[in-house]
Every structure is written in C-alpha cells, then in structure tokens.
Amino acid sequence: MPRNRAQGRQDAPTATLEAPGPGIPVETVAIQQLKPHPRNYRTHPPDQLAHIIRSIEEHGIYRNVVVARDYTILAGHGVVKALGQMGRTEVPVLRLPIDPNSPPALKLLAGDNEIGHLAEVDDRLFTEILKEIKDLGDLLGTGYDDMMLANLVYITRPEDEIRDRNEAAAWADAGMPDYENGVLPFKIIISFRTEEDRQQFATKAGLTVNKKESATWMTWWPYREAEDLSSLRFEHQPQQPV
16 A cells, blocks of 8 residues: 655665766765754664664665765765764765755755655555565664564554554564465464463474564474465454354
C-alpha cells in the first residue's frame, strides 16, 4: 500500500557526482574547513550516524555534500559528521557561489531535508527488501533495525496476514514457516504455562529453533533451513472459541 514517507530520512552519503553546471567543479576539501549551517534544524543522533557510517564503508560517498561560498554546509551535515567520526580528513563537495543565508541557500537546506517526504512508499515491497537484507546479513546501513522492521510490518499489513506484534516480530526476525507447492503444512500447536516448560519440551523433542526472541517460535519437523523468500505466504486462521 503506497504511502507518503512521514518519517525523517537519514542524510544519504554524499558523492563525487557530475557537477550541476559549468563552473561548479567538485572540490575535495578538509573537513575542518567546513562549517555547520547555524540554521540547520536537524540533529544526527548516534544510531543515525551508525547507519551512515556503515553505508559509507560499504558503498562509498555516493551523493554530494553541498556548501555555500564560505564552506557553510547546505546539504550533507550528517555525512560530514559521520566522516569525522570515521577519522576521515577530507570530503568531496560542491561549492555554490551563494551566501549561506540567501534565499537559494535556505531553500536548498530545507529541500534537502524535506523533499523526500513527498515520495510514496510501497510498504509491502519495502518490508520484503528489508527482510531479504536481514536474512543475508544485518540492517545496519539501511536506516532500519529489527524492531523498526517488525513495527512497520505490523502497522501496514492487514490482520489476515499479521495478527499481532508477536507475529510481526516473528516474520521480521525468523520468517514465517513457508508453504510448498501451495499446500498448507500439517501443524500441531502446543501451549506452555512457563518459558521453562517450553525450553524443556524443545530439548526433549530435539527441536532446532534459530530465533527465540519472540513469544512464538516457528520451526519444521524434521528441521530444515529457510528457503527461497518468494515461497513465503500468510494464512489467517480464526481463533477457536475457548
């Protein structure tokens, strides 16, 4: 379901892209030469900087830091701060021939932060991409973590797919048991009064469960590794009266 991005996005790592016009080359300057804009209204907490740092480590600087004529930053504050934490001493920038408090400069400062909010997001596709990334490694560098992914799944998918937060966490963390050739697998559901009882049962039954953080564990008997994500399906089962 498409939606407008309501959350603030992280500063994307900047880059040595083609200059926007003649006479505006990309410069490599010392980070200590750059000045934060005094009217920058966004801060960059440690968790955001950790994502930016991982992205730079894996992909390099792929968008430009933009500065005014006096090297006041107009776009890319988070990137510059992350590079400083990484021990970098230089950064590629586009230096525009404008004053930092001129209307064009303030428009750029605002636009870099806010234009992305107008984009529409297909949440289903986005969560599936994040899940695939997580299965292959971790989410650091995407702007999301495991809990954020689970919350996004819960609030954007209908109840006939994700019934509660525990089920959303299980989907995001371990994946739901998949279906082979469109056939519903045989199941048995066992409830336990205590966590100790569940642990003892799993041990005695020889169950292998990779992810145990959520209230619901999901596995196969005999155990098998998770397979192709494209086989993932959901089935709503109405609760039976007690």
